[in-house]
Amino acid sequence: MLDTQTFGNDLKALGFDFYTGVPCSFLKDLINYSINECDYIAAVNEGDAVAIASGAFLGGRKPVVLMQNSGLTNAVSPLTSLTYPFKIPVLGFVSLRGEPGLSDEPQHELMGEITGEMLDLMQIKWDILSPIEHVARTQVKKAAEFIDKQEPYFFVVKKGTFKKEKLMKDFTVNNKNKNKQGKIAEDQMPTRYETLSAINQLKDDKTIQLATTGKTGRELYEIEDAVNNLYMVGSMGCVSSLGLGLAYTRQDKEVVVIDGDGSLLMRMGSLATNGFYQPKNMLHIILDNQSHDSTGGQNTVSNNVNFVEIASANGYENSFYVHSLEELQMRIVDWKKEKGLTFLYIKITPGSKENLGRPKVTPAEVKARLKRFIN
Known part of the structure; x- marks a missing residue:
């Protein structure tokens, strides 16, 4: 398993300090890290998260998008008609629910089979994130090279990849309605x-x-x-x-x-x-x-x-x-x-x-x- 704090700090050292997305149990520890240590916007759906990340990129940040693979279907429209034509690079982490050979909920079965194919169809380069620290560090550096060339890059994340990261702070509600x-x-x-x-x-x-x-x-x-x-x-x-x-x-x-x-x-x-x-x-x-x-x-x-x-x-x-x-x-x-x-x-x-x-x-x-x- 990857030490989430170390992995997050490696990303931050490469400039990735803005996160947005929709929670998934496979990614909860990386999400907790991003809330604790970086700027994080909780989106209501994955497509909006891609658009939020795109806006952050225009503002000069290097954004990260986090989602479950079921939500990858929700993100297809902005990934193909916003980030692709505008050449906006986002770094994505998508969980592999429904991984073939593992027991999971029935709604994840099909997406578990086609997650990689969907990324291929959208012409997004991707890799399965290794749980071995030195391998993952090399993978992330490779992804950063694609981002620097204005190309998106996604990691598919299997269950148990990240070590536990406790959520240290939470959001405050700020409803003004003046x-x-x-x-x-x-x-x-x-x-x-x-x-x-x-x-x-x-x-x-x-x-x-x-x-x-x-x-x-x-x-x-x-x-x-x-x-x-x-x-x-x-x-x-x-x-x-x-x-x-x-x-x-x-x-x-x-x-x-x-x-x-x-x-x-x-x-x-x-x-x-x-x-x-x-x-x-x-x-x-x-x-x-x-x-x-x-x-x-x-x-x-x-x-x-x-x-x-x-x-x-x-x-x-x-x-x-x-x-x-x-x-x-x-x-x-x-x-x-x-x-x-x-x-x-x-x-x-x-x-x-x-x-x-x-x-x-x-x-x-x-x-x-x-x-x-x-x-």
Whole structure:
């Protein structure tokens, strides 16, 4: 078995001091180490953990993602449509539940057989982590070389690999809920293009704008292609988790997350993580047109959802229903002055700009120039 403290310190010596993930009994001791000795964000699902790690990487950290192999299936979308096109390297540890030949719960049987094949299909280099200290140290150095080349690397971890590590500290709950305001007037219902233009007018040299998947990113690109913009091209629902990882690691920047109703509904558990960790330098804006505009205009199920109440209940310090572009800009200006994790919700008209193009800059180029801007 590996001495968890020694192994963790070896990782830290290579620069890996930011962790995020979802617990697994096989990895509990490494998770306890990361909570005790490093920065750790507890994600509500494995896909969000990958996005959080990606944000931390943009902020200049070398992140580690921890998950059970059943959760690897949850992480497929961001691993194939976020970290792959943007060339964001994450170091992953995935437990081998359901290892062939060992007795385990029935839900792990299939994943135990195909964990390595799944990593191969996603073109992720991987190895089974050795329980022998000097071998594991060599493996980790090899993994670090892949990370330095902007390539992800995963370790598959068998039962009993790590020695016991006691959890020495725990999280403190920090639920503020200072300000909340629901609908009190008629909705102006601007277009997405008008709304993005109003948001973009207020950015400055501290602002990073993360635009969600689909036409939101494409329209922001047409308004102004700036080095402090990131246009999500996949991993739908992960934009605020990306924002959390970035805001948490770079508190000197203002992170503006521009989200949509369909996107947020897909991974609404991310609101709980955001509200728990309370990044005061993050502004989360929801543009709700009650439709999947990028895929044909089909209705979302947001009609009866009170996003403002939900964000507030999940710990956002400020949650406001916004009725017009003037009010939107006023709230953004207030946030820039006062800070605090803030949620702004505005209803917009369905539809998009005619003859809307696509970004001519590749995701990898977007990542590279954004990292230069940030760091």
